[in-house]
Amino acid sequence: xxxxxxxxxxxxxxxxxxxxxxxxxxxxxxxxxxxxxxxxxxxxxxxxxxxxxxxxxxxxxxxxxxxxxxxxxxxxxxxxxxxxxxxxxxxxxxxxxxxxxxxxxxxxxxxxxxxxxxxxxxxxxxxxxxxxxxxxxxxxxxxxxxxxxxxxxxxxxxxxxxxxxxxxxxxxxxxxxxxxxxxxxxxxxxxxxxxxxxxxxxxxxxxxxxxxxxxxxxxxxxxxxxxxxxxxxxxxxxxxxxxxxxxxxxxxxxxxxxxxxxxxxxxxxxxxxxxx
Amino acid sequence: xxxxxxxxxxxxxxxxxxxxxxxxxxxxxxxxxxxxxxxxxxxxxxxxxxxxxxxxxxxxxxxxxxxxxxxxxxxxxxxxxxxxxxxxxxxxxxxxxxxxxxxxxxxxxxxxxxxxxxxxxxxxxxxxxxxxxxxxxxxxxxxxxxxxxxxxxxxxxxxxxxxxxxxxxxxxxxxxxxxxxxxxxxxxxxxxxxxxxxxxxxxxxxxxxxxxxxxxxxxxxxxxxxxxxxxxxxxxxxxxxxxxxxxxxxxxxxxxxxxxxxxxxxxxxxxxxxxxxxxxxxxxxxxxxxxxxxxxxxxxxxxxxxxx
Numbered sequence: 001x002x003x004x005x006x007x008x009x010x011x012x013x014x015x016x017x018x019x020x021x022x023x024x025x026x027x028x029x030x031x032x033x034x035x036x037x038x039x040x041x042x043x044x045x046x047x048x049x050x051x052x053x054x055x056x057x058x059x060x061x062x063x064x065x066x067x068x069x070x071x072x073x074x075x076x077x078x079x080x081x082x083x084x085x086x087x088x089x090x091x092x093x094x095x096x097x098x099x100x101x102x103x104x105x106x107x108x109x110x111x112x113x114x115x116x117x118x119x120x121x122x123x124x125x126x127x128x129x130x131x132x133x134x135x136x137x138x139x140x141x142x143x144x145x146x147x148x149x150x151x152x153x154x155x156x157x158x159x160x161x162x163x164x165x166x167x168x169x170x171x172x173x174x175x176x177x178x179x180x181x182x183x184x185x186x187x188x189x190x191x192x193x194x195x196x197x198x199x200x201x202x203x204x205x206x207x208x209x210x211x212x213x214x215x216x217x218x219x220x221x222x223x224x225x226x227x228x229x230x231x232x233x234x235x236x237x238x239x240x241x242x243x244x245x246x247x248x249x250x251x252x253x254x255x256x257x258x259x260x261x262x263x264x265x266x267x268x269x270x271x272x273x274x275x276x
Numbered sequence: 277x278x279x280x281x282x283x284x285x286x287x288x289x290x291x292x293x294x295x296x297x298x299x300x301x302x303x304x305x306x307x308x309x310x311x312x313x314x315x316x317x318x319x320x321x322x323x324x325x326x327x328x329x330x331x332x333x334x335x336x337x338x339x340x341x342x343x344x345x346x347x348x349x350x351x352x353x354x355x356x357x358x359x360x361x362x363x364x365x366x367x368x369x370x371x372x373x374x375x376x377x378x379x380x381x382x383x384x385x386x387x388x389x390x391x392x393x394x395x396x397x398x399x400x401x402x403x404x405x406x407x408x409x410x411x412x413x414x415x416x417x418x419x420x421x422x423x424x425x426x427x428x429x430x431x432x433x434x435x436x437x438x439x440x441x442x443x444x445x446x447x448x449x450x451x452x453x454x455x456x457x458x459x460x461x462x463x464x465x466x467x468x469x470x471x472x473x474x475x476x477x478x479x480x481x482x483x484x485x486x487x488x489x490x491x492x493x494x495x496x497x498x499x500x501x502x503x504x505x506x507x508x509x510x511x512x513x514x515x516x517x518x519x520x521x522x523x524x525x526x527x528x529x530x531x532x533x534x535x536x537x538x539x540x541x542x543x544x545x546x547x548x549x550x551x552x553x554x555x556x557x558x559x560x561x562x563x564x565x566x567x568x569x570x571x572x573x574x575x576x577x578x579x580x581x582x583x584x
Binding site: 017020021024025027028029031032035036037038103104107108109111112113114115116117118119275276 | 321324325326327328341342343344345346347348353355356358359360361362363364365368369371372373375376377378416
């Protein structure tokens with residue numbers, strides 16, 4: 001070491017605590033999320049599908065209402081029908097969850113990210129925080145708008161309900177919670193699989209294919225298994241009807257939470273153990 | 277200072293990096309030389325905490341990189357310039373990096389100006405040329421105004437103008453007292469910019485010394501132009517020299533210029549030109565790497581410059 005200048009490392013601001021790096025990472029991830037057109041579009045599409053498809057299904061019911069048999073009318077769930085667009089919208093928000101980290105693995109920019117923030121768990125937690133906040137807000141906007149527009153349409157046959165009715169507010173919020181959960185599960189799968197196409201396939205298998213497969217089981221296994229799936233839990237949250245394969249709201253939230261936490265935990269372990 | 281001790285990385289049955297020991301001294305330009313697959317990029321990744329060493333350690337200013345909360349203030353690195361989200365603008369890319377390390381927005385504007393991307397900073401980086409991508413990567417490395425800079429193949433694929441720009445930038449950064457660690461397969465480039473050299477082959481350390489010492493370790497050659505070259509060649513060979521014909525002249529290895537001149541005079545052979553030729557870094561590199569078995573063939577394609 002000759003006459004070289006050794007400069008002391010400086011830091012721009014504040015104590016370099018774990019919380020400090022987390023906050024900085026959240027700010028960084030928010031910039032990343034809002035600065036890519038495809039992610040902004042997937043949010044717009046999520047709202048458009050939730051509202052548009054819900055309105056379409058409600059209009060279909062109104063058109064056929066006079067010809068429905070009494071049992072079908074009795075079982076009609078005005079809330080659940082207006083929120084049924086979630087079944088398709090979950091794919092848009094789920095893909096966004098995948099892309100939040102999948103696109104970084106695909107482009108290799110994950111290495112730039114980890115070189116800037118070597119605490120990888122902090123990066124993953126920050127990404128999940130930003131994603132969850134955005135997915136919940138977008139999900140809530142979509143669900144409340146879909147509910148409102150759906151009920152206006154259903155009111156044409158005087159079968160609409162209002163937010164003050166039993167379980168209705170829970171269902172609208174539940175829809176937003178379910179969309180957030182799907183986004184987070186997609187995010188964790190992408191963190192584990194590190195490939196966008198593979199993570200999308202895995203997510204679709206979980207939310208779309210597993211419910212169909214569980215139907216192929218003999219009773220009562222079919223319902224018992226179905227109850228453990230995120231899709232069933234979600235449907236239980238955003239519908240107000242009662243059925244053998246439907247969970248109580250509390251149980252539904254627990255099932256969703258277990259899926260989210262379990263996949264996230266594997267994602268955290270996987271991201272810190274492997275080379276990037 | 278960057279210090280590696282017994283740094284080793286194994287992928288399955290291949291040893292990518294094999295017990296590397298080196299120190300990168302502060303305030304000098306250290307070149308990292310070696311053929312494709314020699315472990316240069318893997319070593320740089322381990323310095324940045326991206327790949328975990330199988331054994332051994334590497335530290336930056338005495339601590340492991342992953343223990344630095346906001347490392348952009350200590351080390352700026354350019355690994356893969358085009359590893360970016362193609363639809364994000366350069367400004368937003370740099371802003372997100374700055375925010376992750378609590379660097380101000382003003383600094384983002386400063387580095388954008390420094391690398392000459394001010395006019396295109398709002399455009400998606402997917403539309404950038406290779407040279408613009410390289411400038412953006414360098415802007416990212418300079419964001420935290422770090423005392424240590426690490427560049428993996430910074431001139432790779434650049435046009436002469438871009439190469440000149442990077443060469444001047446490296447010089448000015450070195451003059452500011454920064455530590456610069458750069459890998460390059462362009463040996464002439466390395467000879468111009470580096471003070472120190474770390475030469476690796478097949479993951480192993482071949483040499484770690486100053487450029488002058490690495491080049492000075494060889495004897496160099498003497499170039500002789502004469503109308504009687506067969507005659508002179510025979511006499512010189514008899515004196516123990518190795519003589520080859522190059523472009524109507526003799527290249528003499530193993531005797532110094534003075535002896536060659538004396539020998540020609542004693543034998544009354546006319547000499548039109550007698551030039552002492554210093555060993556080039558390229559020659560030194562081959563001399564060093566010649567020692568390791570089965571190495572030459574691996575080294576050649578890279579020297580031809582057709583990497584990637």
